[in-house]
Amino acid sequence: MATNYDLNITQGSKFDVVLRALDSNGDGIDLTDYTASGFVKYRHSDTGILLDLNPTPRTGAAGVSGYLDINLSGEATKSVPCIQGVYDIEIYNGAVVEKLIYGYANILPEVTY
Numbered sequence: 001m002a003t004n005y006d007l008n009i010t011q012g013s014k015f016d017v018v019l020r021a022l023d024s025n026g027d028g029i030d031l032t033d034y035t036a037s038g039f040v041k042y043r044h045s046d047t048g049i050l051l052d053l054n055p056t057p058r059t060g061a062a063g064v065s066g067y068l069d070i071n072l073s074g075e076a077t078k079s080v081p082c083i084q085g086v087y088d089i090e091i092y093n094g095a096v097v098e099k100l101i102y103g104y105a106n107i108l109p110e111v112t113y
Helices: 060-065
Strands: 007-010 015-020 035-041 067-072 084-093 096-108
Touching (some): 007 015, 035 096
Parallel strands (some): 007 096
Antiparallel strands (some): 015 067, 035 084, 084 096
16 A cells, blocks of 8 residues: 655755655555655656656665655756646565555745745
8 A cells, every 4th residue: 555645845955855655554664675766747647757756765674664765956856847746656676566655746936046
């Protein structure tokens, strides 16, 4: 069962967040031996990617708890249009693919330049 989180990202600003993937019992999912990918798009049906979230599963003891790090630079966020888009994060281990986290990605305008 995928977990829902909405993200608020400001154009041109560094964005760091730790997300936690939970199972149906509310426990963290073991992410050991998994890689992850996640993208922001305008709509679910779009083929173009607005932003690569590049999620990184935590390894070791923290990986057992289902934590993923997203760290974006201001350079990465500065040219993303101001929208309410969608995103999801999936994990991979061989042929196993599972959607872990999804939600809206609110891209907010930079006010001060």
